[in-house]
Amino acid sequence: MPTIKIPSPLRYYTNSLAEVQVRGETVTEAMDDFIAQYPALRQHLFNGKGELRPFVNLYLDKEDIRHLHGLDTPLKEGDRLMIVPSIAGGTGEVDHSALRTNQAFIIGLNLVAFILDATWLAALVAFLMAVGTALKIPAFGFIYRRGLKPLGWIKPDLRKDNPEPHRFAQGFGAVVLVGGVLALSAGATALGWALVWLVIALAALNLFAGFCAGCAVYYWLNRLDVPGFVKAPPEGTFPGMRPK
């Protein structure tokens, strides 16, 4: 008979047994028999549709059954099927005060760049936005984290949200701004400032109206199943809008 190896958090249900013998010629049959012996475990291992929960991994010897034939993987006499937890958690929230501080600085510095006709300043903002995107933080978030928040001038605004679309939006803004700086450097003044103003306008739309155009593009790419765009909008939120 195959054996199922039980991880610590489930031994509470198996009378502290670390291994349980089961009947079955496939992983499904073995798990069915296991659940029949310990019915209280069903809800913790399977969702309502009878699929394995995402944090439950089954290993046959050292191989994840997802890389074999999934639940249909055949079992032989003496096989050891190991239940291995993925342990995860966290807040799943994003501090929108950090994002808004970032938008305010992007708008303000680009406006100053336009007024002073200072291409270098727009280039500096583009550079910082690119670095922020690479470091996966808002470019000017440090001003909020190190200054405005500790001083109590701006309170945290924690919302259920995904950080990825905001990073994408910042990266998108950086690319547009780099385009603007290149155009300005090449003497295409009108095009250059138009691109800078596009970045200002999109950051302002986000800051004042709570709509993140870059995030909307991210979620749209997610709907098209484009690889790398894994997050869907928070429940009940229009794609790109600031979550409630």
Place this chain on the structure above:
Amino acid sequence: MTTLEIPGIILSQIHAYGERAYPEEGAGLLLGKVNEGNKRVVSILSLPNAREDIARHNRYLFSPQEYLLGESEAERLGLELIGVFHSHPDHPNRPSEFDRQWAWPSFSYLITSVQTRRAVESRAWRLAEDRSQFEEEQILVRD
């Protein structure tokens, strides 16, 4: 209410770990003994946060391999894995919805709120049997 007994020195280590990890989440495993649902922490194991950098700021994840490391370390010490500790940077020490969805039954979840690099307070939680919510556990700090 079940209890989670923890030596003061280990709780301080967990707080220091959360402070070092700030603004990311710092997490690890609790090793110890269980007696009729009440747990006693004897040792901790902090593990690298395996989640791709992209989500580290508000998520943590231990891969199956890291979990198995914890399991064998517990076995070596004659202990059991009894739970998980993690920090919530600039967030309260209540479990999030994501914490609940991913929670393992019978485990203690010790959550430390770290506000601007300072560990403020820890609370312990355990998933209700029907997975609908967390129930708080009483933390008993021992010398």
